[in-house]
Amino acid sequence: MKFGIIQFPGSLCDYDCFYALRDISKVEVAFIWHEETDLSNYDCILLPGGFSYGDYLRVGAIARFSPVMQTVKEYAQKGGFVMGICNGFQILLEADLLPGVLVKNYGLHFLCRYEYVRVENNKTPFTNLCKPEQVLKIPIAHGEGNYFIDDKGLKELIENQQIVLRYCTKSGEVNDEINPNGSVDNIACICNKQRNVIGMMPHPERCVEDILGSSDGRFIFNSIINSIKNKKEAVMQGDK
Amino acid sequence: MTLNNQEVNLKKWGLTEEEYKKIQEDLGREPNKVELGMYSVMWSEHCSYKNSKPLLSLFPTSAEWVLQGPGENAGAIDIGENQVIIMKMESHNHPSAIEPFQGAATGIGGIVRDIFAMGARPIALLDSLRFGNFNHPNTQYLLKGVVDGISFYGNCIGVPTVAGETIFSDSYQNNILVNVMCVGIAEKGKTFTSGAKGEGNPVILVGARTGRDGIGGASFASEELDDKSNEDRPAVQIGDPFTKKLLIEACMELVGKDYIVSVQDCGAAGLTSSLCEMSSQGDSGIEIELNNVHQREESMTPYEIMLSESQERMIVIIKKGKEKEIKKIFDKWGLNSSIIGKVTSDKQFRIKSNGKIVAEIPSKSLTDGFPICLRQGKKSDKIHQMNHFDTNSIPIPEDFNEALLKLLSSPNIKSKENIYEQYDHMIQTNTLLLPGDDAAVLRIRGTKKAIALTSDGNGRYCYLDPLTGGKIAVAEAARNLSCKGALPRAVTDCLNFGNPEKEEIYWQLEQAIKGMSEACLAFDTPVISGNVSLYNENKGEAIYPTPVVGMVGVIEDVEDVCTMSFKNEGDLVVLLGKNKEEIGGSEYLKVCHGLETGLPPQIDLSFEKAVQDTCRESIEVGILSSAHDCSDGGLAVTLAESCIKGKKGVQLSLDEKFREDAILFSETQSRIIVSLPAENLTSLEEIAKKYEVPMKILGMVGGDSLQIKDLIKLKVKELAEAWKGLE
Numbered sequence: 001m002k003f004g005i006i007q008f009p010g011s012l013c014d015y016d017c018f019y020a021l022r023d024i025s026k027v028e029v030a031f032i033w034h035e036e037t038d039l040s041n042y043d044c045i046l047l048p049g050g051f052s053y054g055d056y057l058r059v060g061a062i063a064r065f066s067p068v069m070q071t072v073k074e075y076a077q078k079g080g081f082v083m084g085i086c087n088g089f090q091i092l093l094e095a096d097l098l099p100g101v102l103v104k105n106y107g108l109h110f111l112c113r114y115e116y117v118r119v120e121n122n123k124t125p126f127t128n129l130c131k132p133e134q135v136l137k138i139p140i141a142h143g144e145g146n147y148f149i150d151d152k153g154l155k156e157l158i159e160n161q162q163i164v165l166r167y168c169t170k171s172g173e174v175n176d177e178i179n180p181n182g183s184v185d186n187i188a189c190i191c192n193k194q195r196n197v198i199g200m201m202p203h204p205e206r207c208v209e210d211i212l213g214s215s216d217g218r219f220i221f222n223s224i225i226n227s228i229k230n231k232k233e234a235v236m237q238g239d240k
Numbered sequence: 241m242t243l244n245n246q247e248v249n250l251k252k253w254g255l256t257e258e259e260y261k262k263i264q265e266d267l268g269r270e271p272n273k274v275e276l277g278m279y280s281v282m283w284s285e286h287c288s289y290k291n292s293k294p295l296l297s298l299f300p301t302s303a304e305w306v307l308q309g310p311g312e313n314a315g316a317i318d319i320g321e322n323q324v325i326i327m328k329m330e331s332h333n334h335p336s337a338i339e340p341f342q343g344a345a346t347g348i349g350g351i352v353r354d355i356f357a358m359g360a361r362p363i364a365l366l367d368s369l370r371f372g373n374f375n376h377p378n379t380q381y382l383l384k385g386v387v388d389g390i391s392f393y394g395n396c397i398g399v400p401t402v403a404g405e406t407i408f409s410d411s412y413q414n415n416i417l418v419n420v421m422c423v424g425i426a427e428k429g430k431t432f433t434s435g436a437k438g439e440g441n442p443v444i445l446v447g448a449r450t451g452r453d454g455i456g457g458a459s460f461a462s463e464e465l466d467d468k469s470n471e472d473r474p475a476v477q478i479g480d481p482f483t484k485k486l487l488i489e490a491c492m493e494l495v496g497k498d499y500i501v502s503v504q505d506c507g508a509a510g511l512t513s514s515l516c517e518m519s520s521q522g523d524s525g526i527e528i529e530l531n532n533v534h535q536r537e538e539s540m541t542p543y544e545i546m547l548s549e550s551q552e553r554m555i556v557i558i559k560k561g562k563e564k565e566i567k568k569i570f571d572k573w574g575l576n577s578s579i580i581g582k583v584t585s586d587k588q589f590r591i592k593s594n595g596k597i598v599a600e601i602p603s604k605s606l607t608d609g610f611p612i613c614l615r616q617g618k619k620s621d622k623i624h625q626m627n628h629f630d631t632n633s634i635p636i637p638e639d640f641n642e643a644l645l646k647l648l649s650s651p652n653i654k655s656k657e658n659i660y661e662q663y664d665h666m667i668q669t670n671t672l673l674l675p676g677d678d679a680a681v682l683r684i685r686g687t688k689k690a691i692a693l694t695s696d697g698n699g700r701y702c703y704l705d706p707l708t709g710g711k712i713a714v715a716e717a718a719r720n721l722s723c724k725g726a727l728p729r730a731v732t733d734c735l736n737f738g739n740p741e742k743e744e745i746y747w748q749l750e751q752a753i754k755g756m757s758e759a760c761l762a763f764d765t766p767v768i769s770g771n772v773s774l775y776n777e778n779k780g781e782a783i784y785p786t787p788v789v790g791m792v793g794v795i796e797d798v799e800d801v802c803t804m805s806f807k808n809e810g811d812l813v814v815l816l817g818k819n820k821e822e823i824g825g826s827e828y829l830k831v832c833h834g835l836e837t838g839l840p841p842q843i844d845l846s847f848e849k850a851v852q853d854t855c856r857e858s859i860e861v862g863i864l865s866s867a868h869d870c871s872d873g874g875l876a877v878t879l880a881e882s883c884i885k886g887k888k889g890v891q892l893s894l895d896e897k898f899r900e901d902a903i904l905f906s907e908t909q910s911r912i913i914v915s916l917p918a919e920n921l922t923s924l925e926e927i928a929k930k931y932e933v934p935m936k937i938l939g940m941v942g943g944d945s946l947q948i949k950d951l952i953k954l955k956v957k958e959l960a961e962a963w964k965g966l967e
Contacts, residue, residue, distance in 0.1 A: 009482070010396075012667060016669045050398065051395075051396045054483075055482075110391045111662070112663060112664045139666055141395075143395075205669065206666050206669050211683070212669060212671070
């Protein structure tokens with residue numbers, strides 16, 4: 001099993017994701033330079049947080065033209081697991097791998113703090129070890145994490161159960177007051193219809209050890225690892 | 241292009257007659273315009289420290305664990321297990337006063353460069369900010385600009401901003417202070433130095449292209465501000481954190497490569513300063529050809545190229561023959577790298593343009609040739625009178641609840657959550673203690689250790705009594721670290737003062753440095769790097785003298801970190817140290833009585849050390865539940881903060897026999913409030929006895945109110961409401 005973390009110029013959370021996967025989850029992981037185009041050796045592609053290309057134009061707008069992104073699209077279309085965190089989520093939206101947009105936070109400021117999110121769908125490859133409606137304590141750190149989608153799009157997201165995490169209170173209540181950035185319907189994380197591509201604003205890689213204030217991020221990483229194992233087993237059984 | 245002496249308007253160049261004579265002497269001829277410009281920036285206070293140098297020599301700068309003291313890009317200490325901590329603090333006051341966003345942003349850019357120039361990965365930023373009156377509209381504009389600038393730049397380069405201070409006082413109304421500290425980590429033996437060595441070795445300029453921004457910034461930083469300062473806006477540089485991030489990563493790839501001779505940050509005074517310092521440091525010469533400098537704008541003159549402070553540039557000197565390797569690394573990161581010259585042996589800094597020499601100066605003349613300004617200081621009568629202010633003339637408030645709430649909701653004491661939440665303080669996932677406590681704590685990967693970081697400096701204390709203020713700046717920083725269980729190890733500082741040519745200002749500088757030096761000796765925390773920012777005046781009015789102390793401490797075991805919040809019902813609340821009647825210079829006097837006068841609290845350094853040792857040892861043996869430094873706002877505010885953070889109440893009795901407001905709000909030094917389970921009390925008593933520190937049981941954690949005798953009774957919720965969110 002091997003994870004690949006894409007390094008765009010300006011990626012910042014690449015090393016944090018690397019550490020969380022290699023040192024905490026104990027899986028194999030490698031960096032993928034944005035100019036590479038071969039992803040065939042990886043079981044999951046991770047797009048980390050940061051300010052790719054400085055994000056001076058519009059978040060993620062330039063990164064989607066990176067040579068590696070064309071391959072990421074093909075990889076996703078073939079059913080490969082792709083996960084975008086923060087800036088990675090923004091890039092996945094720009095690359096049309098997920099629906100909607102991320103705009104400036106409601107308060108117009110960058111926000112870095114712990115938030116609670118509720119698991120809305122635990123039947124995705126990225127949340128399958130979470131209980132239904134489980135509350136996770138995960139930090140956010142973004143200036144443009146205000147998720148927006150039109151009513152029609154939102155209806156589709158709900159109908160297809162594509163909303164994976166919502167901002168909530170410590171006890172799991174979803175309301176406007178707790179919404180940190182103004183996201184439509186408190187959305188913190190969505191997946192595509194096929195469930196193999198996910199984008200989230202919170203940073204699971206920042207909370208994988210109790211000493212950092214929470215280890216809830218492990219639920220996300222362990223879920224993916226679990227999914228990859230299951231997928232590999234299914235393939236092996238298919239071979240028989 | 242030699243200039244006639246008569247034609248030289250020395251004032252315009254910021255040079256004195258004496259200095260000009262010295263230049264003529266060193267060159268053996270008249271300087272040309274390029275050379276004069278180079279001297280102007282290099283001999284400015286900002287680069288030369290000509291006013292402060294004799295005083296700075298008072299600082300202790302060495303210890304067994306100090307690997308690099310002042311003189312390089314940054315200081316370095318050995319924290320064991322092959323790990324080296326690099327740190328430095330710098331000011332960016334004048335640029336931030338004129339253009340707060342870019343001023344603050346490039347302030348970070350500059351200090352970060354100093355750290356990775358040493359071959360260290362930047363792991364933390366701290367900001368020490370001073371603004372004018374909180375309610376002044378201009379303060380709101382500057383505050384927003386500075387915070388946005390820090391947030392923009394710091395967040396975008398992936399270095400967490402883990403701690404800092406934001407203080408408001410009328411004294412900074414027209415001359416704000418933006419001091420930034422950066423901390424980095426490196427493997428022992430793998431750090432870089434900056435000396436140019438090896439005749440013929442190529443000198444390479446890497447990073448962004450050179451443009452016309454920031455020309456003469458260092459000289460500008462050494463003048464007083466006035467109404468026309470806004471016209472100096474072109475002297476402020478423009479930051480590009482994205483390029484900086486690429487530059488950091490590219491330079492990190494240089495670490496461990498044996499062909500790297502030296503690395504230097506290209507900051508204040510641009511190519512002039514970085515190259516002559518490398519040459520002087522290496523006791524060699526450097527020759528460059530300006531045509532090889534990659535430029536952003538066309539037809540820049542030699543003068544402009546040499547003095548540009550364009551950001552995101554570095555100088556790398558490598559062993560001859562390895563040019564391709566360097567190019568490969570910087571190409572990968574999409575950065576320019578140009579061989580602009582070579583190391584020579586003649587100790588001259590020679591600049592050519594189209595093959596013709598446009599400037600030639602002995603390097604040491606630029607870096608060390610300036611005449612030192614020896615000055616005399618004198619205490620002003622005004623301060624003398626203020627020190628004799630009779631605090632007994634102040635009316636005692638009728639309602640102490642009201643007084644406490646007023647203090648908690650005052651801008652200097654209020655929670656700075658709204659500010660630090662705008663900074664990414666968690667990236668790199670080492671931040672164990674998030675902002676809002678006495679100090680930040682970061683783990684050191686691959687070891688059991690952690691470091692604690694803080695910055696401190698009380699301008700009002702220094703204004704009223706610079707000697708004591710200097711001591712307290714160091715003592716409080718050390719106390720903050722000790723409260724987290726860290727052993728204070730080293731200091732970096734930023735000395736923000738007015739015009740040293742005035743005797744009362746020079747007196748402040750002299751006294752404060754003396755006080756700091758005494759305290760640094762007492763705590764065994766040498767000054768390993770720092771910066772002096774003088775001429776912080778507006779229309780002749782100086783700021784409060786503000787030495788800011790950045791300190792690093794080491795925690796041997798991450799498990800031992802102690803925080804300030806009350807944790808368990810039934811824990812005893814104990815005061816280490818002694819309460820005294822000292823309300824002079826306090827936040828209480830300012831907030832509740834509108835007075836900034838008197839004699840600030842005094843300090844006995846050996847007693848202070850004993851209190852800190854007691855606290856630290858108690859944390860190490862694991863008997864404390866919490867520890868919180870008693871400072872701004874005094875005992876009542878300290879207790880309220882521990883209640884708010886822990887969402888727990890506390891009931892206390894106090895038997896002091898002096899004015900009640902002094903009991904509650906005196907900012908008496910050498911005090912720490914700890915809480916601990918009752919069964920640990922004997923152990924604490926034994927430790928306190930060993931260090932001869934008096935301790936007093938004040939009460940017990942419990943309930944939902946802060947109750948102090950019959951003086952204060954407030955629900956923790958009310959306290960939190962008053963304290964939260966600066967808006």
